[in-house]
Amino acid sequence: MAAMTRSADMTLRLALATALASGSAGASAATLAVGGNGAYATLAEAARNAEAGDTIVLAPGLYEGARFHANDLTIRAAADAVPGSVVVGGDTVAGKGLFVIAGDDVTIMGITFEGARAPDGNGAGIRVEGRNLTVTDARFSGNEMGILANGVDGSVLTVRRSRFTGTASRAPDRLGHAIYANSIARLVVTGSTFARGTRGHYIKSRALDTRITDNRIDDTNGSASYLIDLPEGGGATISDNLLVKGPNPDNCCTAIAYGFEMRKGGSYVNPPALVRVSGNRFVNRAPGTVTFFANRAAPANAATLANNEMIAEQGRIVAASGNATVNGKAAASYFANAAAFAEMALKPPMSGIFALLGFGLAGIIVGRRKPVTR
Template sequence: MRKPRRGNSPLPTLLPTLVAILLAALPAAAGTLRVGPGERFAMPSEAARAAGPGDRVVIAPGVYRDCAVWRAPGLTIEAAGGEVVITGPICAGKALFVITAPRVTVRGLTFRGAAFEGGNAAGIRAEGGDLTVLRSRFEDNQNGILTHHRLPEARLVIEESAFVGNGALIHECAHGLYAGTWALVAIRRSRFEGTRICHHVKSRALATEIIDSAILDTPGNRASYLVDIPNGGNLLLANTTLRKGPDHGNPTAAVMLGAEGVRHPTASLRVIGNRFENLMPRGTNFVENRTGTPVLVEGNTIRGTVVVLAGPGEVR
């Protein structure tokens, strides 16, 4: 009986091709991109164009007259040490940093002087989802941080950061922080001071937390509310120092809840253990609640002519 002919197996020939295909399908390892004099990237915008998912971008001390659009997810963008200032023109008519990807961390940077003829420029425009801002500073911008108007699963976390002298009123009102309909805005151990006009913190988020922070008017600034929660949503405002100054833009209240109509589920409103001072020559409401949910106002220290609560709730 004739034995079948044994041909050459195609596997050895195909193996290198298969390996190459598999390697190409694997995600590239995250790298470190360095920005500054003598580095591969002279400006943040150059690093932004080259950055891939999960990369770490380290910026040397200095003043960078630049703006950048960050499109890769999972980035960490941080100062190498010393002061790193981002200033100058804005990108896409929006911001010094436009972040269009999720899970980005910004650490140790200063954003200064974001301005545009429309009056709504920002230090950071958050358009991609989860964003964490740590130990950063926002000075003299039309908005400090401005988020996309609706990302209901996204979280914005701000810790150990300062917002000083932001705010503008040119066609539209701009604020220290303006957050759209996000899942959570959490502000911890941070400071808002001298917002020129409009509100220090305006949040349309489903939940807003402001803890261990300071929100302060200064002489000459004409800010409106210290905290504006215009559409309801849960609020925890705790262990924070608040001050309404003599040159107010709106004497009505320091903390306003539901002024533009309640659009979000509002199960819990708590204003606990804060310190509020009214420096205006007339009285004001510490908390004005226009939602249908009672607010708990407990253990706060009040100075000046103040109605502690206007609207439904309990004062303890």
């Protein structure tokens, strides 16, 4: 009987210890309310007091930026906030960004970032210094950089359902990019829209692996350079996007640039990895000839293009250059005969019926001029 009592007592003690531990873990995560009737008037106050696992909730209003140190932090708009009603603007923090994220594993949701400016021309809506950031349902308007991520080994930057417009650097020697990921493990961009860029690229990634899916990148009313730039190569999945080269691009001739800096003698380039570009709809509204996917990887890294729809509303389109296959045919072979390659450039057909072009590009669709929707 005594043995049974001791056993029951030990079981009770373990259960109590477990409950207390669970209670302590739950109690350690706090919600810090900012603005409205919240306990904090400014983001900076909340950021200073935030600890690992906390959630910072912003009521509708206009806020100045802050630097966030805590790990596992969530920063979000209040649940009842109308989209676009929680706005962060004003001066950048330490000349870097409206939000400077120094902690790891941070999530940002439903916040608008406007007008970030910095003396060096790199003022970002969000400057990422820690590891692993997820941005969802955010808006970026009129910043010099939308999201600028430092090179952090093993880090993943994920952007979902967000909007980037009017990105432009004030510095004459700088380019403003909507998303610029330096040397991280992976960049994931999905369900987002990009428009009205100036001089820079909409997405620039030096990540080991870049995944860009189901987005709309439309430079019709902008003057950006490349729609997507992967200057150091690496793995890439670019699929199911609507990509529009506008009529006034800063770079005339390329939509997606791959490996363009790998021949410049830099000390770091990404190793060869799988590159697949598929199911995209590309519309050219620029004059002249535009290459949809230009591959300059060194050492050479093959890319596979499949089932991409090409519509030349202006100028002409070359599906690919460099080491690539287009619907199973080697694009590199088209360069053997320069004259034939020039004639291969895709043109709008004279009739309203979709046409298939030869030269090994069967299956690439060229449409007449028509409104583009998605």
